[in-house]
Amino acid sequence: xxxxxxxxxxxxxxxxxxxxxxxxxxxxxxxxxxxxxxxxxxxxxxxxxxxxxxxxxxxxxxxxxxxxxxxxxxxxxxxxxxxxxxxxxxxxxxxxxxxxxxxxxxxxxxxxxxxxxxxxxxxxxxxxxxxxxxxxxxxxxxxxxxxxxxxxxxxxxxxxxxxxxxxxxxxxxxxxxxxxxxxxxxxxxxx
Numbered sequence: 001x002x003x004x005x006x007x008x009x010x011x012x013x014x015x016x017x018x019x020x021x022x023x024x025x026x027x028x029x030x031x032x033x034x035x036x037x038x039x040x041x042x043x044x045x046x047x048x049x050x051x052x053x054x055x056x057x058x059x060x061x062x063x064x065x066x067x068x069x070x071x072x073x074x075x076x077x078x079x080x081x082x083x084x085x086x087x088x089x090x091x092x093x094x095x096x097x098x099x100x101x102x103x104x105x106x107x108x109x110x111x112x113x114x115x116x117x118x119x120x121x122x123x124x125x126x127x128x129x130x131x132x133x134x135x136x137x138x139x140x141x142x143x144x145x146x147x148x149x150x151x152x153x154x155x156x157x158x159x160x161x162x163x164x165x166x167x168x169x170x171x172x173x174x175x176x177x178x179x180x181x182x183x184x185x186x187x188x189x190x191x
Contacts, residue, residue: 018063019054025067026050029074037084037091041098042077045147089114090128093121094136101141102164107133141165142178149187156183 026047033043050070057063083091093110110133111118125133141163148159160171160183175183 015058015060015063018060019057022054022063022066022070023051026054026070029070033074033078036078036082038078038081039083039095039098041095042081046073046077049151086128087124089116089121090125093125093133094129097133097137098140100164101137101144102162104164105137138174139178142175145171145175145183146179146186146190149183150190156187159183 030043030047033046034040050066050073053066054063057066083094086094092114096110096113097105107118107122111121114121122133125131125136129136131139145159145163148154148162149156152159154162156171157168160166160168163171165171165174172182175181175186179186181189
């Protein structure tokens with residue numbers, strides 16, 4: 001993609017054509033992520049965010065810079081969420097977790113869902129992901145909450161519930177542990 005991104009505003013008659021080209025790149029990058037085994041949840045979210053950025057911009061320079069930001073964002077997502085090399089059981093567990101972050105999640109329920117013992121699932125997950133299941137769930141919840149804090153005006157207590165943490169105080173402590181700031185400080189600094 002990089003050689004193809006060497007386009008400038010002089011190549012286009014109007015900004016709509018330029019935007020269409022970026023939408024095409026966004027689609028290609030999403031497809032590349034799918035080929036790497038990245039969960040559809042993460043890719044669709046990134047794809048939609050990029051579409052919004054493309055449509056909201058009416059400046060050639062801003063759109064030109066967006067190409068490179070899209071590439072970096074997709075590469076980061078692929079590196080963070082690559083499932084291709086995990087065992088089928090761990091892939092299923094990760095996908096289930098990512099699709100159900102708003103629900104109560106525990107090792108026993110995941111193990112029951114996949115007809116394995118909790119000990120076996122926990123050990124295999126830790127070995128392959130280099131993180132415990134609980135740690136992975138918490139990390140994903142915090143990542144999702146950072147997106148919601150940046151991209152929405154929802155109250156923080158509602159965001160806490162949306163990511164599966166019903167106790168707002170626990171959510172704030174967990175968020176601070178991972179992000180070194182409270183959810184309200186994070187929102188203030190990133191909006």
